[in-house]
Amino acid sequence: MMRAAVPLLILAAALAAPAQHRDRNPFSAPADFQEGLRLYRLNCGVCHGMEGKSGRGARLAVRKHRHGNSDAELFRIIQNGVSGTEMPGLWMDEDSIWRILLAVRSFEVNAGEACVATPGDASAGRQLYAAQGCAGCHTIGPEGGRLGPDLSAVGLSFSREQLRTALAKPSQDIGARYRTVVVRQGGKAFRGVLLNEDAYSVHLLDTSENLRSFLKSEVDAVEKPGSSLMPAYDGLSEADMDHLLAYLCTLRGAGQGGASQ
Amino acid sequence: MRSSPMPFRLFAPFLALALVAWPIAAPAQVTNEDLARDLDNPADWLSYNGGYEGWRHSKLDEITPGNVADLRVKWVFQQPITQKHETTPLVHDGVMYLTVPPNEVFALDAETGRGLWHYKRQLPPKIIACCGEVNRGLAIHGDRLFLATLDSFIVALDRKTGRVRWQTEMVDYSEGYSGTHAPLVVGNKVIVGIAGAEYGIRGFVDAYDVADGRRLWRFHTVPGPGEPGHETWGGDSWKTGGGSIWVTPSYDPAANLLYVGVGNPGPDWNGDVRPGDNLYTDSVVALDADSGKLKWHFQFTPHDTHDWDAVQVMVLIDREFRGKPRKLLVTANRNGFYYVLDRLTGEYLQGRAFVKQTWAEGLDDSGRPMVLPNTDPSEEGAEVYPMVAGGTNWMSPSFSPVTGLFYVTCREGSSLYYKGPSEYRPGTRFWGSMFMNEQTESNWYGAVRALDPLTGRPVWEHRLFQPAWAGLLSTSGGLVFAGAQDGWFKALDAKSGKELWRIQLGGVVQASPMAYESRGRQHVAIAAGQSLFVFALP
Numbered sequence: 001m002m003r004a005a006v007p008l009l010i011l012a013a014a015l016a017a018p019a020q021h022r023d024r025n026p027f028s029a030p031a032d033f034q035e036g037l038r039l040y041r042l043n044c045g046v047c048h049g050m051e052g053k054s055g056r057g058a059r060l061a062v063r064k065h066r067h068g069n070s071d072a073e074l075f076r077i078i079q080n081g082v083s084g085t086e087m088p089g090l091w092m093d094e095d096s097i098w099r100i101l102l103a104v105r106s107f108e109v110n111a112g113e114a115c116v117a118t119p120g121d122a123s124a125g126r127q128l129y130a131a132q133g134c135a136g137c138h139t140i141g142p143e144g145g146r147l148g149p150d151l152s153a154v155g156l157s158f159s160r161e162q163l164r165t166a167l168a169k170p171s172q173d174i175g176a177r178y179r180t181v182v183v184r185q186g187g188k189a190f191r192g193v194l195l196n197e198d199a200y201s202v203h204l205l206d207t208s209e210n211l212r213s214f215l216k217s218e219v220d221a222v223e224k225p226g227s228s229l230m231p232a233y234d235g236l237s238e239a240d241m242d243h244l245l246a247y248l249c250t251l252r253g254a255g256q257g258g259a260s261q
Numbered sequence: 262m263r264s265s266p267m268p269f270r271l272f273a274p275f276l277a278l279a280l281v282a283w284p285i286a287a288p289a290q291v292t293n294e295d296l297a298r299d300l301d302n303p304a305d306w307l308s309y310n311g312g313y314e315g316w317r318h319s320k321l322d323e324i325t326p327g328n329v330a331d332l333r334v335k336w337v338f339q340q341p342i343t344q345k346h347e348t349t350p351l352v353h354d355g356v357m358y359l360t361v362p363p364n365e366v367f368a369l370d371a372e373t374g375r376g377l378w379h380y381k382r383q384l385p386p387k388i389i390a391c392c393g394e395v396n397r398g399l400a401i402h403g404d405r406l407f408l409a410t411l412d413s414f415i416v417a418l419d420r421k422t423g424r425v426r427w428q429t430e431m432v433d434y435s436e437g438y439s440g441t442h443a444p445l446v447v448g449n450k451v452i453v454g455i456a457g458a459e460y461g462i463r464g465f466v467d468a469y470d471v472a473d474g475r476r477l478w479r480f481h482t483v484p485g486p487g488e489p490g491h492e493t494w495g496g497d498s499w500k501t502g503g504g505s506i507w508v509t510p511s512y513d514p515a516a517n518l519l520y521v522g523v524g525n526p527g528p529d530w531n532g533d534v535r536p537g538d539n540l541y542t543d544s545v546v547a548l549d550a551d552s553g554k555l556k557w558h559f560q561f562t563p564h565d566t567h568d569w570d571a572v573q574v575m576v577l578i579d580r581e582f583r584g585k586p587r588k589l590l591v592t593a594n595r596n597g598f599y600y601v602l603d604r605l606t607g608e609y610l611q612g613r614a615f616v617k618q619t620w621a622e623g624l625d626d627s628g629r630p631m632v633l634p635n636t637d638p639s640e641e642g643a644e645v646y647p648m649v650a651g652g653t654n655w656m657s658p659s660f661s662p663v664t665g666l667f668y669v670t671c672r673e674g675s676s677l678y679y680k681g682p683s684e685y686r687p688g689t690r691f692w693g694s695m696f697m698n699e700q701t702e703s704n705w706y707g708a709v710r711a712l713d714p715l716t717g718r719p720v721w722e723h724r725l726f727q728p729a730w731a732g733l734l735s736t737s738g739g740l741v742f743a744g745a746q747d748g749w750f751k752a753l754d755a756k757s758g759k760e761l762w763r764i765q766l767g768g769v770v771q772a773s774p775m776a777y778e779s780r781g782r783q784h785v786a787i788a789a790g791q792s793l794f795v796f797a798l799p
Contacts, residue, residue, distance in 0.1 A: 042681060043690050084343040086393055092689060198747035199726035226703075 025071045025098050025105075033106065036099030043090060044100065052107035057087060061107040074101055115155040115163065115249035120239075125247025128240055137230065141253055146209050147193055147229060148178060152253040163248050164241065170228040178230075182223040183214050190214075193229065197222075289354055291401050296446060297514055303737075304778035306352045308509070309398050309443035309657075311775060315511035315520075315574045316660040319776035322738040323783035328798060329740060329752045329762045335784060335797040336374035338367070345730075345771050346788040349398045349443065349657075351406075352777035357786075358401065358420070359793060360443075363394040364410045366423060372779045374795060380423035384412055389688055390439045391459035397508070397655075397772075398443030400451060402471050407451045409440030415453050415469055427474035431455060436687045437462050443509045445519075447550045450477055452519060454506020458527045458542075458570070461691035464504030466521050466546075468553060478553030482506070482523045482541050489555075495536035501685045502535065503527030504542045507572040508655050513588070516605055518556055519548045520577065520590055524570035528683035530638045531566070531693025538563040543571050545590065547607060557607030561594045563629065566637050567620070567645065567678060569596040572655045576667065577604060582611075582715060591714050593658060593669040595651030598624060599717030613717040615710065616652035616671050620645050638678035638693075648705065649676040650728070657732035657773040659741065660714065664755045667714040668741050672728035674705030709733065709743045711758060721758035723751075732773025734785070742785055744770025750787055750794070766794055 027036075041050060044057075052060030067077055078097050081089035090097060129135065137148035144151075154163065165172060181194040181204050192206035202222050203213045207229065216222065236244065291307060299305070300312035303320040310317045324332060344362035351358045357371040364382035369375065388394055388411045400407040405426055406418045413434040417426040431453070432438045437460025444453040450468040458464060464482035469475065482504030484490040494502060505524030512519050526535055526542040543562040546555055562569050576591045582601070590604035597618030601611035609628030621630035636645050650672055658669040683693035707725030712718065723743070731744025740761070741753045746769055752762040768790015776785045785796045 038682065042683075042692065046692070080387075086344075088389070089387055090689070092686075197726070199724075199745065199749060 022075075023070070023072050025075075025101055027095070027098050027102055032099050033102045035096075036102040037106070039092075039096055039100050040103035043092075044104075047086070052104065060104055071101065074104065078104075115158060115160050117155075117246045117249040120242030120244070120246030122243070122246040122250045125243035125245070128244050129247055132233070132244075140251060147205060147207065149175075151248065151251055153251060155249040155251045160245050160249060163245055167236075167241070167244065168232060168234040170230040170232055171226070174228045178228060180225055180227050180229050182221075182225070183212070183219050184221040184223070185214065185219045191229070194224070290403050291353060293402075293446075293448060296402070303776065304352075305354070306350070306775045306777045307401055308351070308445060309349050309400075310509060310511070310574055310773075313445075313447075313512040313514065314577045314660075315657075316576060316662075316735075317574070317657045317733065317773060317775070318659055318661055318735045318737070319783075320737045321776050321778060321783040322736065324736065324740060324752075324785070324798060325738040326740065326754050326761055329738075331798055332752065332762055332764075332785075332796050333799060334764070335795045337795070338369060338374045338793040339791055340365075340367075342791040345393045345395050345769075346791065346793075347393075347395045347397050347655075347772050348788050348793075349773050349775050350786055350788075350793065351399055351401050352775075352779075353401060355779060356420075357777075358399050358406055360396045360398055360408065362396050363388070364396060364408065366399065366406065366408060366418060368420075368423060371777060371784070374793075378421075378423040380418055380425075382408075382410055382412075382416070384410070385434070387435075388412065388439065389434065389437045389457070389460055390441070391457070391690075395441050397441060400444040400446045402446040402451075405471065407444045407446065407453075407471075409442060409444055409453045411439045411441070413438045413440055413455060415440070415444065415451060415467075415474065417451075417471070417474060429469055429474040429476065431467060432465075436460070437689075437691075442507055445509050445512065446471060447512050447519065450550065452510055452550070454482075454510075454521065456505035456507055456524065458503025458505040458524050459529065459690060459692060460688060461501035461503070461527050461685045462505070463500060463502055464506060464524065466506055466510070466519075466548065466553070468550075480546070480548055480553040480555065482546070483526075484540065490540035490558075493537040493540040495534075498535035498537075498539075501527055501691060502539060502542065503529075505570065505572075507570070508574055508657075511575040511577050511590075512550065513577055513604060516588070517550045518604070519550050520575040520604065521546050521548060522571040522573055522575060522592070524572055525565055525568045528691045528693030529566075529568040530678060531680050531683045532564050532637070533680075534683055534693070535564075539565070543569060543596075545571055545575055545592065545602070545607075547604070559600075559602055559607045559609065559628065561598070561600065561628075561630075562596045565596075566680075567596070567676075568649055569594070569647075569651050571595065573653060574657045576658060576660050576714075578660060578714060580715060589714075591660075591667060593653050593667075593671075593712070593717075595647070595654060596620075596630070597647045597652035598630070599667075599669075599712060600628065601715060601717070602628075611716060614652075615669065615712060615717055615719070616673050617646045618652065619675070638680035640680060642677040642679050644675050644677050646673075646675040648672060648674045648728070649678070654730065656730055656771070657734075659733040659735040661735035661737075661741075661755055663737050663739065664711075664735070665714065666711040666720055666735075666755070668709065668711050668733045668735055668755075670729050670731060670733060670743070671708040671710050672705070673708065674702070674728060707746070709741065709753060709758070711741075711755075723753050723758045723760060730769070730771035731787075734774035734776060736776060736783075736785075738783070742774040742787070744772070744774065744787055744789065746770070748789065750774075750789065764796075766790060766792075768792070 047057030137145040192204035196203040366380040368377040416428040437457040483502035510521040526539040544560040599615040620636040707728040711720040727746040766789040770789040772788035
C-alpha cells in the first residue's frame with residue numbers, strides 16, 4: 001500500500017500546489033511565446049529595452065542574470081520585483097508571468113546560441129589569435145589586455161555568426177562601454193574607451209591602458225566617433241576566419257568577472 | 262494605527278540631544294496667516310514651493326554673487342535610501358521637517374542637522390508606483406504635519422513627537438493609486454491629489470479637515486457621467502482615464518482659487534481607446550478652495566499620446582500685460598510650450614516653445630496646439646521632440662521678483678514613441694506600449710533657462726551635461742541654485758546665468774532646493790543621492 005500511496009501523494013501535491021511553486025516553465029509553445037513577448041513589450045520593455053538589451057533596467061540579453069537564473073528564481077523576480085531597486089513586481093496571473101519568462105529566455109538564447117567550432121581548426125585559430133595581437137586588448141582567463149571585452153566565455157555568449165560580424169565589422173553593434181573617445185590636448189590625441197564624463201571632466205582608459213583624467217577646461221576637444229577601437233578583420237582569408245571562429249567558440253571558461261557590460 | 266514608534270536604541274541619541282538643551286524654539290502654531298505670508302518670512306519655509314504663489318524664491322539676501330564662492334557645507338543628513346530623494350524640507354522655528362523615501366519623516370535641528378524624532382510608515386509589501394517609491398515633502402499647519410503616503414493615505418503627524426494624530430484612507434491603493442506630492446494647507450483644509458495614471462486610475466484632488474481628517478470635497482480630474490467634460494471621453498474610457506496629481510497646487514488667496522496641474526490620460530501612448538480631448542488630463546484646473554468646484558480649466562495637450570502631463574508647478578504673478586494689469590498664471594509645460602494665462606478666467610494670452618519641439622506647428626489663438634501629422638506613437642516608432650520626460654517635468658521652476666525672470670530646468674532631446682495594445686487590469690500597467698530612448702539619448706542635453714515671463718523668450722541659458730531632474734531656487738541675493746544629473750549643485754548669477762559656484766555632491770540631484778534662516782544666517786538645502794545637504798557661508 002505504501003508503495004502505491006507515495007506516488008499518489010506526490011501527484012496530489014503537484015495538483016494542489018500553486019503554480020508559482022513550479023520549478024520549471026510549464027509553457028513552451030510558439031503561441032505562448034508570442035503572447036509572452038507581447039506582454040513583455042507592454043510591461044517590461046520600457047525599462048529593459050525591446051530586446052532586453054538595455055535601458056534603465058538590467059540587461060536581459062545575457063548568459064547569467066544577476067538575481068537568479070532558474071525558472072523559479074526568474075518567476076519570483078518578475079512577480080515580486082527586486083527590493084532596493086526600481087524593478088517592481090508584476091501583478092499578473094501566473095500563466096502570464098511564465099509566458100513573459102519565455103520572452104526573457106528568448107533574449108538569452110540570442111546571447112547563448114550554440115557557437116559551433118566547425119569548420120576550422122581551433123588550435124590554428126589560437127595561433128592566429130596570438131599572431132594578430134588580440135590579447136593586447138582582450139582577456140582570456142587571467143591573461144590579456146583590458147580595453148576590449150573579456151573573451152573567456154565568448155563561446156557561450158555569442159553565436160558563430162555574431163562573432164564573425166564582430167570581427168569583420170566591429171563598429172556595427174558596439175556596447176557604449178567600448179566606443180572610442182579621443183581627447184585632444186596641446187597637439188596630442190589621447191585615444192581610448194570612456195570611463196566617465198560629466199560637465200567638467202572626462203576620464204578614459206587609453207590604448208596603452210593608462211587611466212587618464214582631463215578637465216574639459218584644459219582640453220581642446222573631446223571627440224566620440226561612435227566607432228570601435230578594434231580594427232576590422234575583414235581582410236582575413238576565409239580559412240583563417242574559420243580557424244579564429246573555431247577557437248573563439250571553444251572559449252567557455254569562467255572569465256575574470258569584473259565590471260558588468 | 263500604522264505608525265511605528267522608533268525603537269529606543271535608535272531614539273536614544275536624539276533623546277540625549279534634547280537633554281543637553283540646545284535651545285530650539287518651542288513649536289509655535291503655524292497659522293493661515295503664516296502660510297499666506299510664507300514668501301515674506303524667509304526665515305521659515307512653510308510649503309513645498311515656499312509660498313502659495315509657486316515662486317520657489319527666497320527673500321534671503323546674505324548669499325550674493327560677490328560671496329557665494331565661499332559657500333560651504335554646513336551639515337549633511339544621510340539615510341540608507343534606495344529610492345530617488347525628491348523631497349523639499351520645511352523649516353519652522355528652527356526645526357526642519359524632512360521626508361525620506363519611501364514614507365519616513367524626520368524632525369531635525371535646522372542649525373546642526375541632529376535628529377529630534379522619526380516617523381516610519383509601515384507600508385504594504387506591494388506598493389504600486391510607476392516611477393519610484395518617492396515622496397516630495399510635507400504640509401504644515403497648527404501643530405501638525407501632513408503626509409501623503411504611497412498606500413494612498415493622508416496622515417497628520419504631531420509636530421513635536423511625530424505621532425500620528427489621524428489618518429484617512431483616500432482610496433484603495435491596490436488598484437494602482439499612490440500619494441507622492443507634498444500636500445498644501447488652505448484655510449482648514451489639507452489639499453492633496455492622487456497619482457497612478459500609469460495603472461488606469463481615475464484621478465482626483467481632495468480636501469481634508471486639518472482637525473480630524475474628514476474629507477470635505479473631492480474633484481475628479483476625469484469627469485463622470487453628467488459632469489461637464491465627460492463628453493470628451495469615448496465609451497467607458499473615462500473609468501480608467503488617469504489624470505494624476507504629482508505636484509503641489511498653487512493658490513491665490515484673493516480669488517480663493519487652487520491651481521492644480523493634472524497628469525496624463527491612460528493609457529499613456531495609445532489614444533485609440535479613449536477618443537476625444539480627454540478632459541481634464543494635461544490641464545490646469547482652477548478649483549474653488551471651499552467647495553472644490555471647477556472655476557475654469559485650460560488644456561495644454563488635448564488627447565495626449567506622449568505622456569506629457571501638466572505636472573508642473575503653476576507660477577502666479579501679477580504683471581501688466583499688453584497695457585493692462587493682470588493676474589497671471591505662467592507655466593512651462595512638459596509638451597515643450599511656455600504659457601501665459603489669465604488666472605481669474607483661464608484665458609490664454611501667450612505661448613511659445615521653450616525647448617525644441619516637432620509635434621505642433623504652434624499654438625492657435627486659443628492656445629490649442631496645431632498638431633503635425635505623423636507625430637503620434639506608431640508600431641514602427643515615431644521620433645518626436647520633446648522626449649517622453651518632456652521639455653521639463655515635475656521639478657520646480659522659480660520666479661524672482663528681483664530680476665522679474667522665470668527660471669526653468671529644460672530637457673532637450675527626442676524619444677521614439679511606440680504604440681501597442683492596451684488592456685486594463687486593476688493594479689497593473691496600463692500604458693498602451695512604450696517609448697524608447699536608446700537611439701536618441703546621444704543627442705540629449707539639459708539647460709537652466711531664464712525666460713521673460715510675459716513672452717517666454719529666453720534671456721539666458723546655462724547648459725547642463727544631461728537633462729536634469731532638479732528644480733530651481735532663486736534668491737533675493739541675486740542667485741539661482743540648480744542641480745544636475747551628474748551630481749553637481751551650482752549657484753548661477755540670476756541676471757546673467759554665469760556659473761559662480763559649484764560643488765560635486767556625489768549623487769544625482771533630483772529634487773528642488775530651498776532656503777531658510779538659522780541663527781540669523783542664510784542656509785540653502787538640497788537633497789541629492791542618499792543625503793540632504795545644507796550650505797551656509799562660513
